[in-house]
Amino acid sequence: xxxxxxxxxxxxxxxxxxxxxxxxxxxxxxxxxxxxxxxxxxxxxxxxxxxxxxxxxxxxxxxxxxxxxxxxxxxxxxxxxxxxxxxxxxxxxxxxxxxxxxxxxxxxxxxxxxxxxxxxxxxxxxxxxxxxxxxxxxxxxxxxxxxxxxxxxxxxxxxxxxxxxxxxxxxxxxxxxxxxxxxxxxxxxxxxxxxxxxxxxxxxxxxxxxxxxxxxxxxxxxxxxxxxxxxxxxxxxxxxxxxxxxxxxxxxxxxxxxxxxxxxxxxxxxxxxxxxxxxxxxxxxxxxxxxxxxxxxxxxxxxxxxxxxxxxxxxxxxxxxxxxxxxxxxxxxxxxxxxxxxxxxxxxxxxxxxxxxxxxxxxxxxxxxxxxxxxxxxxxxx
Amino acid sequence: xxxxxxxxxxxxxxxxxxxxxxxxxxxxxxxxxxxxxxxxxxxxxxxxxxxxxxxxxxxxxxxxxxxxxxxxxxxxxxxxxxxxxxxxxxxxxxxxxxxxxxxxxxxxxxxxxxxxxxxxxxxxxxxxxxxxxxxxxxxxxxxxxxxxxxxxxxxxxxxxxxxxxxxxxxxxxxxxxxxxxxxxxxxxxxxxxxxxxxxxxxxxxxxxxxxxxxxxxxxxxxxxxxxxxxxxxxxxxxxxxxxxxxxxxxxxxxxxxxxxxxxxxxxxxxxxxxxxxxxxxxxxxxxxxxxxxxx
Numbered sequence: 001x002x003x004x005x006x007x008x009x010x011x012x013x014x015x016x017x018x019x020x021x022x023x024x025x026x027x028x029x030x031x032x033x034x035x036x037x038x039x040x041x042x043x044x045x046x047x048x049x050x051x052x053x054x055x056x057x058x059x060x061x062x063x064x065x066x067x068x069x070x071x072x073x074x075x076x077x078x079x080x081x082x083x084x085x086x087x088x089x090x091x092x093x094x095x096x097x098x099x100x101x102x103x104x105x106x107x108x109x110x111x112x113x114x115x116x117x118x119x120x121x122x123x124x125x126x127x128x129x130x131x132x133x134x135x136x137x138x139x140x141x142x143x144x145x146x147x148x149x150x151x152x153x154x155x156x157x158x159x160x161x162x163x164x165x166x167x168x169x170x171x172x173x174x175x176x177x178x179x180x181x182x183x184x185x186x187x188x189x190x191x192x193x194x195x196x197x198x199x200x201x202x203x204x205x206x207x208x209x210x211x212x213x214x215x216x217x218x219x220x221x222x223x224x225x226x227x228x229x230x231x232x233x234x235x236x237x238x239x240x241x242x243x244x245x246x247x248x249x250x251x252x253x254x255x256x257x258x259x260x261x262x263x264x265x266x267x268x269x270x271x272x273x274x275x276x277x278x279x280x281x282x283x284x285x286x287x288x289x290x291x292x293x294x295x296x297x298x299x300x301x302x303x304x305x306x307x308x309x310x311x312x313x314x315x316x317x318x319x320x321x322x323x324x325x326x327x328x329x330x331x332x333x334x335x336x337x338x339x340x341x342x343x344x345x346x347x348x349x350x351x352x353x354x355x356x357x358x359x360x361x362x363x364x365x366x367x368x369x370x371x372x373x374x375x376x377x378x379x380x381x382x
Numbered sequence: 383x384x385x386x387x388x389x390x391x392x393x394x395x396x397x398x399x400x401x402x403x404x405x406x407x408x409x410x411x412x413x414x415x416x417x418x419x420x421x422x423x424x425x426x427x428x429x430x431x432x433x434x435x436x437x438x439x440x441x442x443x444x445x446x447x448x449x450x451x452x453x454x455x456x457x458x459x460x461x462x463x464x465x466x467x468x469x470x471x472x473x474x475x476x477x478x479x480x481x482x483x484x485x486x487x488x489x490x491x492x493x494x495x496x497x498x499x500x501x502x503x504x505x506x507x508x509x510x511x512x513x514x515x516x517x518x519x520x521x522x523x524x525x526x527x528x529x530x531x532x533x534x535x536x537x538x539x540x541x542x543x544x545x546x547x548x549x550x551x552x553x554x555x556x557x558x559x560x561x562x563x564x565x566x567x568x569x570x571x572x573x574x575x576x577x578x579x580x581x582x583x584x585x586x587x588x589x590x591x592x593x594x595x596x597x598x599x600x601x602x603x604x605x606x607x608x609x610x611x612x613x614x615x616x617x618x619x620x621x622x623x624x625x626x627x628x629x630x631x632x633x634x635x636x637x638x639x640x641x642x643x644x645x646x647x648x649x650x651x652x653x654x655x656x657x658x659x660x661x662x663x664x665x666x667x668x669x670x671x672x673x674x675x676x677x
Contacts, residue, residue: 022569027569033416033417034413034417037413037416038385039385042385042386045389045409048405048409049409049410051406051410052410052572052573052574055573055575056569056571057424057573058424058575060573061573062575189469189470190489192473193473291614295560299560299561325659
């Protein structure tokens with residue numbers, strides 16, 4: 001009996017891992033202890049206990065109940081259990097639309113990975129597209145070798161320069177050049193007043209954070225892949241970078257992009273890219289970014305880089321408003337517009353005209369050469 | 383059965399301490415003790431994260447030690463520092479009195495040690511509640527240091543040797559999500575996400591905190607705050623704001639919202655709306671509509 005139970009619990013932990021939960025061996029051991037303490041026959045109590053133990057972030061917290069129920073409850077009893085809000089009602093399980101069995105259902109049943117599920121389960125949680133596109137992009141050129149290598153070289157140069165960025169504030173440094181008098185004196189106390197050990201200071205390094213918002217609407221289709229390759233190279237080189245795609249809605253892709261396996265990255269992106277090359281609603285997407293992500297991602301050292309041609313089908317004035325609030329949060333706001341490279345280009349598209357007053361840098365960056373100069377310019381404004 | 387009793391018991395105790403806790407939070411708090419792991423609480427500002435630690439300290443009848451994190455927080459401010467002034471004085475004293483030699487061990491003894499919150503928490507005879515507030519504001523280096531401390535509950539001071547915790551403190555970490563925390567820290571901790579409260583929970587909180595408020599006004603206030611959160615506001619009002627507003631209305635001598643009129647309500651809204659855009663978005667007609675809906 002005991003061993004059956006242990007196997008069952010281990011199976012549950014395995015299911016959680018398959019669904020992207022980071023459950024270590026320690027936690028797996030503690031699940032047993034918690035089960036012993038709370039009693040395996042009281043599912044509600046056990047679910048509360050395990051949720052606290054096994055979840056580590058908000059999205060896991062919200063998916064846990066469905067996973068728990070579909071593993072432990074008999075199918076016809078799944079609806080009976082209270083929701084996590086402690087008696088605020090039952091799990092709203094729309095049987096007609098989501099016959100797959102709740103938010104986490106498809107994951108369990110087909111054994112797909114996390115990104116696989118998010119495709120058909122609206123994990124992007126954005127509204128419907130105004131001009132949805134049924135086509136899914138072909139990401140096979142994401143790892144095209146020649147261009148990728150060239151981009152990587154440019155990006156590496158940029159990343160190295162980014163790492164050398166310093167402020168005027170100073171911090172203790174073993175190989176610094178200036179003597180830290182205050183600290184040296186303080187350390188001399190231990191030696192009876194003789195400054196035996198010297199301390200040095202050097203300018204403090206700053207690590208700017210980059211947020212990339214890539215427009216992948218139809219008008220941008222010529223350039224989308226190029227920028228995506230740039231984003232992938234950046235994500236490989238820098239740790240503090242966050243990438244989003246947008247067309248009629250916004251999709252975070254950092255995680256898929258940094259997947260070490262290029263083929264799997266392609267697959268995950270293909271699933272995330274539903275609506276690729278459709279219409280554009282820049283205003284709505286920036287608004288969505290401001291509401292859902294900006295508070296968490298954009299701080300005083302963040303440079304937000306928006307890539308778009310500025311053709312916006314959204315409501316007039318919206319982009320202007322959202323750019324104002326984004327500009328206030330971010331340290332720098334940078335707009336890359338591939339059309340800017342064309343001779344005689346003037347930013348007359350309504351979206352572009354609305355955004356322009358808020359930008360710290362407006363550049364093209366549509367090919368390798370201009371990317372290089374653009375990154376130099378970015379370094380200057382950072 | 384005893385486990386369920388224990389949960390209910392803690393829930394009642396928390397309620398007596400002025401904190402309305404849901405069952406899942408109570409279970410997690412019990413687990414904190416039995417498997418001795420820290421508790422990481424995430425949620426929007428004003429959802430009562432810090433209050434959890436305060437209530438826990440009250441219920442366990444123990445000391446609350448608070449470490450407020452900020453960017454650039456280092457071990458000197460978090461763990462310990464030597465009291466240099468006293469050490470200097472001691473050296474001078476020794477010099478002037480002509481003592482043969484000053485004992486090093488004497489100079490680096492507990493007498494000259496300034497305990498900062500973390501060390502303070504490790505050296506308590508009864509398990510204290512250690513609140514590490516807004517851990518996301520501290521930098522990654524400090525987080526790594528904390529990780530080590532939270533797994534071993536011991537620190538080494540080079541001059542004195544290793545100090546091991548006398549009792550394992552109840553550690554509560556809170557985060558607003560300004561920075562994503564490392565997976566390692568998340569894995570070490572129990573996790574709880576505090577959402578904005580439901581109507582019933584918020585009403586219970588308001589009535590616990592302000593017992594002099596009439597049931598009708600309390601209901602209206604909570605309904606108003608709840609509907610305000612459904613608006614697309616820059617800064618959604620948290621529970622703390624609701625309580626402030628209720629206190630303000632109580633101070634203004636208002637008995638029900640419909641009697642008060644939009645004018646007076648707008649005057650008191652400074653407690654709920656905290657940015658200029660939000661104040662502008664809430665004009666008189668919107669407020670009258672909300673009041674009517676809350677009635």
